Amino acid sequence: MVRAAILGTGCAVPAKVLSNIDLERMVDTTDEWITTRTGITERRIASPGEYTSTFATKAAERALEMAGVSADEIELIIVATVTPDFPFPATACLVQNNIKASRAVAFDISAACSGFLFGLSLAEKMIMTGTIRKAVVIGAEVLSRVVDWSDRNTCCLFGDGSGAVVVGASEDGNGILSTHIHSDGSYWELLHQPGAGNRNPATQKVVDERLMFIQMQGNEVFKLAVRAMEEAANEALEANGVGLADLDLFIPHQANRRIIDAIGKRLGIHPDKIFVNLHKYGNTSAASIPIALDEANRAGHIHPGNLLLLDSFGGGLTWASALIRW
Structure with missing residues (x-):
């Protein structure tokens, strides 16, 4: 049976580190307040001249290098992001040009923090149907440019970076066992960026009312995230007839330590x-899981034959899971 397998991983994050101590000098907060409520002690922030495509390109290149795959072999590039370089063209097209993957079709998807798993699911299906043989799936964000740095409840949460995987056809039985993706648009107002789409276009009003920044109802999002991620995780396990004892590593979306622990x-x-x-x-939204996957992989936490469960939740609302035999 042909499966889609992850052949290589890569990530890229900005060099600039913004610690909680740094934030204490910017907004009414403390290191203790942030750490206790979120588990976050620092985040990476893009510098001028660095964009979502900057980190997406570097992550893709590192994944290709690990996989031993040339850009010429790639037939599909998906970038999951809510912070693209431009409304159009797609950031994936910029990455295609940067890595010289001239044979690849390239496009972006927007599913917030679940975007990477949505992209992975799509690439998996295209590989399993024989439409393509190899793909690059990327999660990439520069959230620091849509964060209100005067809002202590949100500015401490987000960071910038990218993670990527090379996915290819495999016939050894290992690979992506299943993916599960879901959405519920009735909750869209709980986590969104009001401007500057065509509902609230780029005007002085949008700037004055700070509508270009992320808005979140944190308590409500927390409750829904825990419930949805639990549901998605169990769905993946049950679909494949495996139990928790079979699991070697769980990589959840890295949003809040309290959510992860719950x-x-x-x-x-x-x-x-x-x-x-x-x-x-x-x-790091869509970049969260692929960055974690690459770090775990390169640190030697993942071995051939291991069973991995990936699990995410994001604005939309969206949630997703994937079970992978490495």
Whole structure:
């Protein structure tokens, strides 16, 4: 049976580090307040001249290098992002040009923090149907440019960066066992960026009312995130007839340590099997899971034959999971 397997991983984050101590000098907050409520101690922030495509390109190049795959072999590039370089063209087209993947069709998808798993699901299906043989799926964000740095409740949460995977056809039985993606638009107002789309176009009013920044109802999002991620995780396990004892590593979306701990407790996953790098990067939205996956991979936490569960939740609302035999 042909499956889609992850052949290589890569990530790229800005060099600039913004710590909680730095934030204390910018907004009415403290290191203790942020760490206690989120588990975040620092995040990476893009410098002038660095864009979503900058990090997406570097992450893709590193994934290709690990996979031993040339850009000429890539037939599909998907960039999951809510912070593209431009409304159009797609950031994926910029990445295609940067890595010289001239044979690849390239496009972006917008599913907020679940975007990477949505993209992975799409690439998996195209590989399994024989439409393509190899793809690059990227999650990339520069959220620092849509964060209100005067709002202590949101500015401490987000960071910038990108993660990528090379996905290719495999016939050894290993690979992506299943993906599960969901949306519920009735909750869209809980987490959104009001401007500057065509509902609130780029005008002085949008600037004056600070509509270009992320708005979030944190308590409501928290409750829905825990419930939805638990549901998605169980869906993936049940679809493949495996239990928690079979799981080697759980990589959840890195949004908030309290969310991660709550999901782990509700699922009954031992903390040693949960990969967390939230403290270093904050919430990088669509980049969160692929950055964590690459770090876990390069640190030797993932071995051939391991069973991995990826799980996410984001604005939309969207949620998703994937079960992978490495």
